[in-house]
Amino acid sequence: MGLSTAEIMDLSCELVGWDEVPGDSTTYVEGDDVESALVGIDLESPEIQLADREGYDLVLAHHPTGDEARLEFTDVLEKQVEFMTNHGVPEEVARDAASGIVDRMDHGAHSMNYRHDPSVAELLDQPYMNIHLAPDEIGRRKMVEVADEFAADDEVGDFVDALGDLPEFDDAMTDIQLRVGDEANELGEVAVHHAAGTNGGEDIARAYFDHGVDTVLYIHVGAGDTEALTEAYGDEKNLVVTGHIASDAIGLNVLIDELEARGVDCTAISGCGIGRE
Numbered sequence: 001m002g003l004s005t006a007e008i009m010d011l012s013c014e015l016v017g018w019d020e021v022p023g024d025s026t027t028y029v030e031g032d033d034v035e036s037a038l039v040g041i042d043l044e045s046p047e048i049q050l051a052d053r054e055g056y057d058l059v060l061a062h063h064p065t066g067d068e069a070r071l072e073f074t075d076v077l078e079k080q081v082e083f084m085t086n087h088g089v090p091e092e093v094a095r096d097a098a099s100g101i102v103d104r105m106d107h108g109a110h111s112m113n114y115r116h117d118p119s120v121a122e123l124l125d126q127p128y129m130n131i132h133l134a135p136d137e138i139g140r141r142k143m144v145e146v147a148d149e150f151a152a153d154d155e156v157g158d159f160v161d162a163l164g165d166l167p168e169f170d171d172a173m174t175d176i177q178l179r180v181g182d183e184a185n186e187l188g189e190v191a192v193h194h195a196a197g198t199n200g201g202e203d204i205a206r207a208y209f210d211h212g213v214d215t216v217l218y219i220h221v222g223a224g225d226t227e228a229l230t231e232a233y234g235d236e237k238n239l240v241v242t243g244h245i246a247s248d249a250i251g252l253n254v255l256i257d258e259l260e261a262r263g264v265d266c267t268a269i270s271g272c273g274i275g276r277e
């Protein structure tokens with residue numbers, strides 16, 4: 001007997017010690033005897049059809065594609081505030097800095113076709129779920145572990161090099177980019193701002209930089225944010241950007257290992273499996 005989709009969702013939460021399923025993760029079509037899964041970062045309508053054709057018991061995506069996982073996505077943006085206040089940003093400033101992202105995500109979800117991909121899975125009766133925040137939290141903790149090995153007067157370039165030793169970054173076709181700052185800068189205080197729904201953009205990096213953080217880590221960032229931050233801070237502050245897909249793969253690879261240990265045969269596509277033996 002394979003795992004049910006409910007057991008797989010619970011497992012993802014157990015791996016990070018959470019009791020509640022985050023708002024950005026949901027099961028679109030339940031399955032109760034999952035022995036094989038197609039696992040990927042972005043699995044949408046074409047991949048659902050692929051899985052159906054190839055006989056997979058489950059389509060397990062990372063990014064949410066619809067239903068509650070998109071409509072209630074703003075729930076997980078509370079993490080943006082939590083991470084900032086943990087680094088000494090006053091709560092009011094943190095809320096203000098996060099308000100733009102919350103607004104954009106809320107408007108985006110309201111306008112999107114939240115039924116598109118889930119309805120294809122329903123039509124095919126193909127079990128389909130997405131697990132987002134929990135694997136990102138696994139990845140965040142690994143990056144924090146790397147950051148914790150460094151002292152404030154160590155160099156930014158050495159931190160970037162050490163991150164690059166994680167198998168996913170070592171294997172990725174993308175390099176870790178220092179989008180703002182200089183490799184020879186002192187690291188100072190480091191904020192690993194990941195596993196909060198999405199990157200914090202310019203506003204959240206500013207909140208950190210203005211409240212004692214010297215180096216911010218995002219997994220992705222827009223060109224406009226980099227430009228605005230460079231204009232505001234020159235190379236006095238540092239923004240390390242690790243690369244979206246390699247970063248997402250870190251936690252998903254752990255989840256895949258745990259599923260395989262429980263008898264679910266996983267096929268990793270769409271970025272999953274980068275850096276995995």
Ligand SMILES: [Fe+2]
Binds near residue numbers: 062132248
């Ligand atoms: Fe992610």
Ligand SMILES: [Fe+2]
Binds near residue numbers: 063244248
């Ligand atoms: Fe992602």
